[in-house]
Amino acid sequence: MNITTEQMRFWSPEVRELEPYIPGEQPKIQNLLKLNTNENPYPPSPKVVAAVQAVLADSADVLRLYPDPEASALKHAIAAQQNVGVANVFVGNGSDEVLAHIFKAFFVQQQPILYPDITYSFYPVYSQFFAVKTKVLPLNDDFEIVVDDYKQANGGIIITNPNAPTSIALEVSAIEEVLQANPNSVVVIDEAYVDFGAQSAVSLVEKYENLVVCQTTSKSRSLAGLRVGFAIAQPHLIAALEAVKNSFNSYPMDRFAIAAAVASFEDQAYFEAQCQKVIASRDKLVMELESMGFKVLPSKANFIFASLPSKNAGELAAQLREQGIIVRYFNKPRINQFLRITIGTDEQNQRLVDSLKNDILA
Amino acid sequence: MNITTEQMRFWSPEVRELEPYIPGEQPKIQNLLKLNTNENPYPPSPKVVAAVQAVLADSADVLRLYPDPEASALKHAIAAQQNVGVANVFVGNGSDEVLAHIFKAFFVQQQPILYPDITYSFYPVYSQFFAVKTKVLPLNDDFEIVVDDYKQANGGIIITNPNAPTSIALEVSAIEEVLQANPNSVVVIDEAYVDFGAQSAVSLVEKYENLVVCQTTSKSRSLAGLRVGFAIAQPHLIAALEAVKNSFNSYPMDRFAIAAAVASFEDQAYFEAQCQKVIASRDKLVMELESMGFKVLPSKANFIFASLPSKNAGELAAQLREQGIIVRYFNKPRINQFLRITIGTDEQNQRLVDSLKNDILA
Structure with a gap:
């Protein structure tokens, strides 16, 4: 929204200068594969x-x-x-x-x-x-x-x-x-x-x-x-x-x-089992992506940070989005050729891989 | 806890001076009548x-x-x-x-x-x-x-x-x-x-x-x-x-x-009905307390602020506590002869009145 200089007088001076954090988006799109905010693909403990x-x-x-x-x-x-x-x-x-x-x-x-x-x-x-x-x-x-x-x-x-x-x-x-x-x-x-x-x-x-x-x-x-x-x-x-x-x-x-x-x-048992599943899925996904030419940084997280030397990362993110797959792209110095991809279930990761193989990079 | 001067070096200097807020207590006592934190006596909407x-x-x-x-x-x-x-x-x-x-x-x-x-x-x-x-x-x-x-x-x-x-x-x-x-x-x-x-x-x-x-x-x-x-x-x-x-x-x-x-x-209907019940109970309680000699400030809240000229308020709060009834007492200038009493159900308020009439002020 536009705030006039006159209205700005009500704000604390230091607050006028704030540059707030922008969280990953939470869109409400049908059949969306949401790999952009590092959420867990499994429900919490029963x-x-x-x-x-x-x-x-x-x-x-x-x-x-x-x-x-x-x-x-x-x-x-x-x-x-x-x-x-x-x-x-x-x-x-x-x-x-x-x-x-x-x-x-x-x-x-x-x-x-x-x-x-x-x-x-x-x-x-x-x-x-x-x-x-x-x-x-x-x-x-x-x-x-x-x-x-x-x-x-x-x-x-x-x-x-x-x-x-x-x-x-x-x-x-x-x-x-x-x-x-x-x-x-x-x-x-x-x-x-x-x-x-x-x-x-x-x-x-x-x-x-x-x-x-x-x-x-x-x-x-x-x-x-x-x-x-x-x-x-x-x-x-x-x-x-x-x-x-x-x-x-x-x-x-x-x-x-x-x-x-x-x-x-x-x-504790449920927690450990879910973590292990995510780790196993991550290792599988990394292999798949590397076989397509992606460079993937060595991950100990529930996401990977990957780049494809032959392809602009921002463009790739946009193309994935057209396929209903959202990953996180940071348009920032040093990392603007990377995508941050949350680890999903094996099925979700396969959808990402298929989309890349069969559509975007075909 | 005791924090040594040496340990204090880790704190931000301005945080060393903070005097935090102290909320009303949330004790876990059986059969307690909790009239100290202005909670509503009725459950939320179904x-x-x-x-x-x-x-x-x-x-x-x-x-x-x-x-x-x-x-x-x-x-x-x-x-x-x-x-x-x-x-x-x-x-x-x-x-x-x-x-x-x-x-x-x-x-x-x-x-x-x-x-x-x-x-x-x-x-x-x-x-x-x-x-x-x-x-x-x-x-x-x-x-x-x-x-x-x-x-x-x-x-x-x-x-x-x-x-x-x-x-x-x-x-x-x-x-x-x-x-x-x-x-x-x-x-x-x-x-x-x-x-x-x-x-x-x-x-x-x-x-x-x-x-x-x-x-x-x-x-x-x-x-x-x-x-x-x-x-x-x-x-x-x-x-x-x-x-x-x-x-x-x-x-x-x-x-x-x-x-x-x-x-x-x-x-909205449930909300209005509960508020009206609290208001009606407040008016009843005020009449009861005034008949016992309490001075009650004119309340538009779900609590009252009351003093009994013949009795020290801190002492009264302590005596109520012995009866399992907790009210809020502020040991502060100007208000240290008042009790802040949350409005309960009619039954709860009656317990307070009975306790005052039959035990504490008998």
Whole structure:
């Protein structure tokens, strides 16, 4: 919409300058194959349904009452699944909210925070929102994080692992190197995609007082529609997140979100089985695409980052869209010849492959 | 918990100074009568249950997909119920999140914002969080807002109407006076309790380009457990809220929250009937308490603010607690001889009256 200069006077001056994040689209098209926002192709654990049914008991009478502002039941379930203490857990309304609180809690410092040039595009948005200084460090030519770059003076570090949209993972030993080089900075490892084959840094939380690990239920737990994210860290860092959260919104987790997420964390077998299915489908899809001439970065995520040297990526994305297949295309320096493709079921991936083979590249 | 000075170095300096909001407690005691957080004594509309069941269809498969980041269905339902356009509606994760975004969007100004000394105690917290300057204006001796005080230079105004915890409402004409006196400031009317007999300022939105009205589903719609709040304003102000929201969290409303709240807004008859029941019970309770010597401020809310001249209020709250009845007591200047008592069902209110008559004041 057009806002006049006169109307703009009502906005806080700093808000006039904001450049908000733009999420992947959620179109409502029939027979669409949606491989653009890294959702899981499988439904959540059947126990989620039962847990929500329980909230609805007695005419949903319990909805009239505020939820537990601490979401203690959820913290307990996460702690048990992650093998940490309850005091090591922070929860929020999606990992986006958790990340926002992380930026406010730790990164408003004299020195700039460090993150890669190619990574989750919400980081610069949070930085502007909270007036966090930033220093952006380029990935190398293989789109890998250069660990030595993260040994300079800084006000904090945030690394997505596996990185997005590259899909490439760091070893835990590399993360440990970053932690050791930065004893006075908070190092945040954003593990939105960690459950698809990468190593989690949660095992390092007990040892490093400067580590925050952030995860989400949106990908590996098939709960993107629920908005539940969490962070794991030592209690003195969790306390900062709680102070921020309680200065912003006392009750961010609704009763359905708490109950459903608890049920998901309690069903470890289902969770592991679904992750394995996605990993197996990914490996199959990568082989198929490579056989067609695609270059695919080595993925530890539920998506791949692929380019076809003979074909413009933006054009390819547009042609796939005409076939009812949506992938994510970033028209940005360095990555504008890549497509980010979410791993679907084998059947869905086959539709993508067939469409490429038989129509677009025929 | 105790955090050492050394550990504190990880916190953003400004976060070290935060004094977070403290919500009313949510204790888990058997046979407790909970009259402390202004929840509705009646369950939500039966249509809420059906709407959530629909989300669970097909093994809750839809949960694996992100919700609509715009929550358009909810904006439409609110617009229809409030008789405004869809472009006049902003939604958030409880009205607390909506208020937080309001503070960031409009109140980070050179001049201080104005609000009463006795009002929602989250306002100073947001102000500190977003570095908003404030000027606090005392209510008069009858605990009323002095409209003329809100005609001085300011960077914004926020008024709870009916006010909390006083329960006293302003007429819409008084709000219009404030709006007219402040053509260059955003005036926010926080109507969390408006549906229990006060006049809403939503009718003024079309006329005043500087008005934001904020409401919640937590009280009158019995959905405190769901976390859905909203704001109504002209589109150029809604745009500021969207810019802030999209710089913080793209998907704050989960699929259950959207579906359940839509169902609630579509059931106007149920909503009105429940509000009338609460109002009738309030009037009865006030008469009972006054007959016992209580002074009760004139309430247009789903709670009353009452004092008993012969008795210390803090002591009275403690004695009620011993009887399993929790009310809210604020140990703050000017109001430390009052109790804020949520209106329950007639049966619940009678338990309070009986407890006072037969035990505590016998």
